[in-house]
Amino acid sequence: MTIKDILDGFSRDDKDVINKLSEKEERVKLEIETLLVRLNRCFTEIILPAVFDVENDLNQAGYWNQLNIGQSTSQTSGKPNIREVSLFFYPEHTESFSYDPKKIDTTYKAYITATGNLRKITFSIHFPKRIPPVVEIDDVTLKTEEIDTSRVNDFLENFIKGALDTYNSDRMLR
Numbered sequence: 001m002t003i004k005d006i007l008d009g010f011s012r013d014d015k016d017v018i019n020k021l022s023e024k025e026e027r028v029k030l031e032i033e034t035l036l037v038r039l040n041r042c043f044t045e046i047i048l049p050a051v052f053d054v055e056n057d058l059n060q061a062g063y064w065n066q067l068n069i070g071q072s073t074s075q076t077s078g079k080p081n082i083r084e085v086s087l088f089f090y091p092e093h094t095e096s097f098s099y100d101p102k103k104i105d106t107t108y109k110a111y112i113t114a115t116g117n118l119r120k121i122t123f124s125i126h127f128p129k130r131i132p133p134v135v136e137i138d139d140v141t142l143k144t145e146e147i148d149t150s151r152v153n154d155f156l157e158n159f160i161k162g163a164l165d166t167y168n169s170d171r172m173l174r
Contacts, residue, residue, distance in 0.1 A: 048082070086112075
Protein backbone atom coordinates (compact mmCIF):
# COMPACT_ATOMS: atom_id res chain seq x y z
CA MET A 1 0.00 0.00 0.00
CA THR A 2 1.42 3.33 -1.03
CA ILE A 3 1.07 6.70 0.62
CA LYS A 4 -1.12 7.81 -2.28
CA ASP A 5 -3.54 4.93 -1.60
CA ILE A 6 -3.66 5.84 2.08
CA LEU A 7 -4.35 9.51 1.30
CA ASP A 8 -7.02 8.56 -1.23
CA GLY A 9 -8.66 6.36 1.43
CA PHE A 10 -8.72 9.29 3.84
CA SER A 11 -10.30 11.57 1.25
CA ARG A 12 -12.98 8.94 0.44
CA ASP A 13 -13.71 8.57 4.16
CA ASP A 14 -13.98 12.35 4.48
CA LYS A 15 -16.41 12.52 1.56
CA ASP A 16 -18.52 9.74 3.09
CA VAL A 17 -18.64 11.56 6.43
CA ILE A 18 -19.56 14.83 4.71
CA ASN A 19 -22.35 13.09 2.75
CA LYS A 20 -23.74 11.46 5.90
CA LEU A 21 -23.66 14.76 7.78
CA SER A 22 -25.42 16.61 4.97
CA GLU A 23 -28.12 13.89 4.85
CA LYS A 24 -28.62 14.20 8.62
CA GLU A 25 -28.73 17.98 8.31
CA GLU A 26 -31.47 17.77 5.67
CA ARG A 27 -33.47 15.34 7.83
CA VAL A 28 -33.18 17.64 10.85
CA LYS A 29 -34.21 20.68 8.77
CA LEU A 30 -37.26 18.79 7.52
CA GLU A 31 -38.18 17.72 11.06
CA ILE A 32 -37.79 21.27 12.38
CA GLU A 33 -39.92 22.61 9.52
CA THR A 34 -42.63 20.04 10.33
CA LEU A 35 -42.57 21.02 14.01
CA LEU A 36 -42.76 24.73 13.11
CA VAL A 37 -45.75 24.15 10.82
CA ARG A 38 -47.55 22.17 13.55
CA LEU A 39 -46.74 24.83 16.14
CA ASN A 40 -47.83 27.68 13.85
CA ARG A 41 -51.09 25.88 13.07
CA CYS A 42 -51.78 25.46 16.80
CA PHE A 43 -51.22 29.17 17.38
CA THR A 44 -53.19 30.42 14.37
CA GLU A 45 -56.14 28.02 14.55
CA ILE A 46 -56.61 27.52 18.30
CA ILE A 47 -54.72 29.98 20.49
CA LEU A 48 -54.92 33.31 18.67
CA PRO A 49 -58.68 33.28 18.00
CA ALA A 50 -59.30 32.75 21.74
CA VAL A 51 -56.80 35.46 22.69
CA PHE A 52 -58.36 37.90 20.20
CA ASP A 53 -61.80 37.21 21.71
CA VAL A 54 -60.50 37.94 25.22
CA GLU A 55 -58.72 41.06 24.00
CA ASN A 56 -61.93 42.28 22.37
CA ASP A 57 -63.91 41.60 25.58
CA LEU A 58 -61.34 43.49 27.66
CA ASN A 59 -61.43 46.46 25.29
CA GLN A 60 -65.21 46.55 25.38
CA ALA A 61 -65.19 46.43 29.18
CA GLY A 62 -62.75 49.36 29.33
CA TYR A 63 -59.69 47.51 30.63
CA TRP A 64 -56.19 48.29 29.43
CA ASN A 65 -54.42 45.40 27.72
CA GLN A 66 -51.63 44.81 25.28
CA LEU A 67 -51.08 41.84 22.99
CA ASN A 68 -47.65 40.93 21.62
CA ILE A 69 -47.09 38.21 19.05
CA GLY A 70 -43.56 36.88 18.60
CA GLN A 71 -42.66 35.39 15.25
CA SER A 72 -39.71 33.72 13.60
CA THR A 73 -39.02 33.05 9.95
CA SER A 74 -38.55 29.56 8.61
CA GLN A 75 -35.09 29.03 7.16
CA THR A 76 -36.30 26.71 4.42
CA SER A 77 -39.60 28.25 3.29
CA GLY A 78 -39.16 31.82 4.52
CA LYS A 79 -42.67 31.81 6.00
CA PRO A 80 -43.31 33.54 9.33
CA ASN A 81 -44.14 31.25 12.24
CA ILE A 82 -45.70 32.32 15.52
CA ARG A 83 -43.64 31.18 18.50
CA GLU A 84 -45.10 33.14 21.38
CA VAL A 85 -48.03 35.26 22.46
CA SER A 86 -48.02 37.54 25.48
CA LEU A 87 -51.04 39.33 26.90
CA PHE A 88 -50.60 42.15 29.41
CA PHE A 89 -53.64 43.16 31.45
CA TYR A 90 -54.23 45.86 34.03
CA PRO A 91 -57.40 45.15 36.03
CA GLU A 92 -58.50 48.70 36.56
CA HIS A 93 -60.81 50.62 34.27
CA THR A 94 -58.72 53.26 32.57
CA GLU A 95 -59.00 55.36 29.44
CA SER A 96 -55.28 55.41 28.76
CA PHE A 97 -52.28 53.66 30.16
CA SER A 98 -49.22 55.87 29.81
CA TYR A 99 -45.91 54.10 29.55
CA ASP A 100 -44.35 53.94 32.95
CA PRO A 101 -42.00 51.10 33.89
CA LYS A 102 -43.49 50.94 37.37
CA LYS A 103 -46.99 50.60 35.91
CA ILE A 104 -45.86 47.96 33.42
CA ASP A 105 -44.42 45.98 36.35
CA THR A 106 -47.87 46.00 37.96
CA THR A 107 -49.60 44.52 34.93
CA TYR A 108 -50.69 40.93 34.93
CA LYS A 109 -49.02 38.89 32.24
CA ALA A 110 -50.00 35.73 30.39
CA TYR A 111 -47.39 34.09 28.20
CA ILE A 112 -48.02 31.32 25.71
CA THR A 113 -44.64 30.23 24.37
CA ALA A 114 -43.15 27.33 22.48
CA THR A 115 -40.57 25.26 24.29
CA GLY A 116 -37.04 25.06 22.93
CA ASN A 117 -37.63 21.74 21.20
CA LEU A 118 -40.82 23.06 19.49
CA ARG A 119 -42.82 20.03 20.64
CA LYS A 120 -44.71 21.66 23.53
CA ILE A 121 -46.28 24.97 24.47
CA THR A 122 -46.01 26.55 27.91
CA PHE A 123 -48.94 28.52 29.32
CA SER A 124 -47.68 30.83 32.03
CA ILE A 125 -49.40 33.42 34.24
CA HIS A 126 -47.44 36.10 36.11
CA PHE A 127 -49.21 38.00 38.90
CA PRO A 128 -47.26 40.81 40.55
CA LYS A 129 -47.30 41.14 44.31
CA ARG A 130 -46.30 44.41 45.89
CA ILE A 131 -45.20 43.27 49.33
CA PRO A 132 -42.69 41.72 49.03
CA PRO A 133 -41.93 42.71 45.42
CA VAL A 134 -42.29 39.24 43.97
CA VAL A 135 -44.07 37.75 40.99
CA GLU A 136 -46.29 34.70 41.39
CA ILE A 137 -45.90 32.34 38.47
CA ASP A 138 -48.27 29.57 37.49
CA ASP A 139 -47.41 27.59 34.39
CA VAL A 140 -48.40 24.45 32.53
CA THR A 141 -46.62 22.81 29.62
CA LEU A 142 -48.63 20.78 27.11
CA LYS A 143 -47.85 18.95 23.90
CA THR A 144 -49.25 20.69 20.83
CA GLU A 145 -51.56 17.72 20.24
CA GLU A 146 -53.13 18.19 23.69
CA ILE A 147 -54.08 21.81 23.11
CA ASP A 148 -57.66 22.53 22.17
CA THR A 149 -59.99 25.50 22.35
CA SER A 150 -61.41 24.59 25.74
CA ARG A 151 -57.94 24.39 27.35
CA VAL A 152 -56.96 27.77 25.93
CA ASN A 153 -60.26 29.32 27.04
CA ASP A 154 -59.83 27.85 30.53
CA PHE A 155 -56.30 29.26 30.73
CA LEU A 156 -57.41 32.73 29.63
CA GLU A 157 -60.40 32.65 31.98
CA ASN A 158 -58.14 31.66 34.89
CA PHE A 159 -55.78 34.47 33.93
CA ILE A 160 -58.44 37.20 33.85
CA LYS A 161 -60.34 35.98 36.92
CA GLY A 162 -57.11 35.43 38.83
CA ALA A 163 -55.87 38.90 37.94
CA LEU A 164 -59.10 40.52 39.07
CA ASP A 165 -59.18 38.45 42.29
CA THR A 166 -55.53 39.20 43.06
CA TYR A 167 -55.98 42.89 42.27
CA ASN A 168 -58.97 43.14 44.61
CA SER A 169 -57.41 41.05 47.38
CA ASP A 170 -55.29 42.09 50.35
CA ARG A 171 -52.18 40.85 48.58
CA MET A 172 -52.01 43.99 46.48
CA LEU A 173 -51.12 47.31 48.00
CA ARG A 174 -51.89 50.15 45.61
